[in-house]
Amino acid sequence: MDIKEQLIAAIGQAAARAMADGVFTAGELPEISLEVPPQKEFGDYATNFAMQSAKAARSNPRSIAQAIVDRLNEPWLDKAVIAGPGFINFYLKSDVIYQELAAILAVGDSFGQTDAGQAERIQVEFVSANPTGPLHVGHGRGAAFGSALVNLLKAAGYQVEAEFYINDAGNQIDNLAASVNARYLELLGQTVQFPEDGYHGRDIIDTARRIIDRHGDRYLTMSEADRLAEFKEVALVEKLAALKEDLEQFGVTFDVWFSERTLHNSGSVAATCEQLKNNGSIYEKDGALWLKSTVYGDDKDRVVIRDNGVPTYLAADIAYHRDKFARGFNRVINIWGADHHGYISRVKAAIAAMEYNPDHLEVLILQMVSLYQNGELVKMSKRTGQGVTLGELIEEVGRDAARFFFIMRSIDSQLDFDLDLAKSKSNENPVYYIQYAHARIASIFRQVLEAGLSVPGDFSQVKLELLTEQAEIDLIKKMAQFPAEVTAAARERAPHRIARxxxxxxxxxxxxxxxxxxxxxxxxxxxxxLALVTAVRSTIRQALNILGVDAPEKM
Structure with missing residues (x-):
């Protein structure tokens, strides 16, 4: 238990003693939170717990604060001072920070990992882009954020699985096949009308050309239906492979790749609809089957089976979420684009209709990304004249900069991605600034070895109390906050806190x-x-590991 956790526990115990002594009425008190004051004269930590407790305790905040302070008697606490309307500022004894540094050094590379999650099983589904073309920068933000969130949750003690939902059924795949077919025929000199909802990317032409390189015009003798069926499989395999390659290049991997097709082929969609029908959550109207989603908070009922017997996208999504919960996850997190915001209520309604707790589904919405270069908005790729792909962005600024820039802002806000800043090797570039700190520490140890000096193999005998400069104290205090920062960031689903x-x-x-x-x-x-910078190097490395960013030894 680090010093922050010890202080929170001590405040809770002091409050409990005060209630037992009848100083204020027992009630459901709020969670205790600590903040680091912006100015050093206000102590090492501060809490507004007394102010938050006033209503439940039916007492004056300063009276509650005084009761808590009077009952604090911790050997590591120098003093606790009441300020303003009921803040409590805590001042730690000077030797505590050296104990914290010693603890950081003893833990080593696992520093920052906590058991806050208590091994709760969480599934995080992210990216899940249609396998119909290259990933674009919007997918990149979801990929960087999702993989960082998975790392963060693992560091905080959760049992996490990362999943990609492959949209390999439905109209978008039919349109993919039709697009490849049209390009194939065009390349063989035939005049065709390109599908109205077809995909116009250069990659579609490349796919058609590869088919010709391998098989020539052999598909011309097929019926169009057979040719479309053949091209659907060829294109799907190729696009999915390219998508996986882009993600791996971006440092993003998944534990599970879940195919939408399997839901239809296994009968899961039909079984899900049957379950909803049996529990009275589906009714028939105009030849279609409708989910009573308004009963569960949606703004209108939704069609799950069309009047022609074909399931809607919602039907497959309901079956998919049924499958997720059937796999035993305590909580599932979906990371969706801003255009899916209106879809949340209907999926939650469906989960409730299946008699699962809809609150166990969390949907995190990613806002849009805008690229800027030379102060101007970049909309199109210079190479293709179409939208900028993730691969092109990585080629332009590098994987680390791309990941960090995607993660460093809350996903609630639109992201203005400055390409020039991301490429710059200056202190203004935040990822360069952090990586340079790590590389600079590695350089210090190379200089020590080059000078023939020794590095302590065991820092337990080092006199850490010699670190009395304010810059040294500030570093130790900041590092001591890391485990609590990991816990808080995980609970808030906020990897940007680790970047900051x-x-x-x-x-x-x-x-x-x-x-x-x-x-x-x-x-x-x-x-x-040397002990101090060893701890700093380890802490920076752990933070960058969570973000999926390299911690270089040289720059």
Missing amino acids: YAHELAGLFHTFYNQCRIIGVDPALQAAR
């Missing part, structure tokens, strides 16, 4: 590096500072 934390820690390190000499000072102080 890493940037702030890197900033404190650069300040320390410019103010405190490491090599060539008193040997005991040198050992202590």
